[in-house]
Amino acid sequence: MDKHQQHRLNQLGEYPFARLRKLLDGLTPNPDLEFIDAGAGEPRLPLPSFVQPTLDAHIAEFSKYPTTSGNDFLRKSIAAWLKRRFSLKNVDANTQVLSANGTREALFAAAHALINPNAESKPWVMMPNPMYQIYLGAAITAGGKPYLQPCVQATGFAPDIDGISDDVWEDTALVYVCSPSNPTGWVADESYYIKLLKLAEKFDFYVLADECYSEIYYADKPVGLLEVAQNMGNTDYKRCLVMNSLSKRSALPGLRSGLIAGDAGLIQNFSKLRSYTGPATPLPLQHVAAAAWDDESHVQQHLKVYRDSLDAFFNVYGGDVPKGSFFVWLAVDDEEAFVRKAYVEQGVKLLPGSYLGTEDEYGINAGSGFVRAALVDGLEKAGELARRLSKIIA
Ligand SMILES: Cc1ncc(COP(=O)(O)O)c(C=O)c1O
Incomplete structure (x- = not known):
């Protein structure tokens, strides 16, 4: 062969x-x-009205290298938005936040930053089925084994976490959650996240929430993973990462700008990987992104x-x-x-x-x-x- x-x-x-x-x-x-x-x-x-003037004001900064983790002003805007939106008491813009070029690249890179393919057996990477296909690609290319959680109509399309044996949880490295979900529209409630976070603590795996649809909901504002972690006393967001972007929230998919936030230790690993792969966002676009996180209207x-x-x-x-x-x-x-x-x-x-x-x-x-x-x-x-x-x- x-x-x-x-x-x-x-x-x-x-x-x-x-x-x-x-x-x-x-x-x-x-x-x-x-x-x-x-x-x-x-x-x-x-296009939101602030995009053009912000871009014009910062156009000269295309001549500077941006930092890969996102410049200070952007990480501060992101941290402030996370605090406001999810009633978080502490989000340290220096150690708990990174800028991303949209959630897609960050979701893919996550498995590469967080799982250990040299473990004796390949670790499970759990994900809903059907899913945003990036989770599957990330698990496979990072050397993990995809574990599919069927999302069926009878259970409101919730990814199953009840029918999974302890043996599987023992070998699980990472769980992708998509809430609100593409494609089913399911939204994790507090009790779902509490159950998952208790399992994460018991079996020592990471939970990664893809929250890029968090601002698009029919009736109730979706709860966020970090919010639930905080309310359970996990104020450092240990084992938790969230990803979000301006693609859906601000209808700016072409800006390619998003966020990664949570556990400072995981952010450090992620940051190291990104310092090699180098997905930095150009500075004028970072300014547009900061303006977008700062505005809710x-x-x-x-x-x-x-x-x-x-x-x-x-x-x-x-x-x-x-x-x-x-x-x-x-x-x-x-x-x-x-x-x-x-x-x-x-x-x-x-x-x-x-x-x-x-x-x-x-x-x-x-x-x-x-x-x-x-x-x-x-x-x-x-x-x-x-x-x-x-x-x-x-
Ligand atoms: C569930 C989900 N996650 C992530 C993304 C990626 O979006 P972006 O990279 O623009 O943030 C999409 C885009 O369609 C999506 O549906």
């Missing part, structure tokens, strides 16, 4: 959007209808659009509104056939749920039988999307 065949990258499947392109290849969306792209979770809202305006869009969709389509995120996760018979039909007959792009899951040891992909639609185009299109999808279901 070719010696390069063994490379861990070869164990990764094709990314969901590449698979979607292949699925729709050669098909034409209905030319009589305005096209609705509900495939990708890319917010399409107006645009976030509230966005939230209203997302809530109204969910209402517009579910008033027509029926069913339960997800607790968080701007995704709807709809049960269908055959997800690939449904996605093709939606494209050709109704001019709508969706994502098959199975592309966001992976087969477990029993050959079951927990994303099968679902499609995901992103409500990112405002309420009129959300209502129109629901009308078109209802026609297919009918």
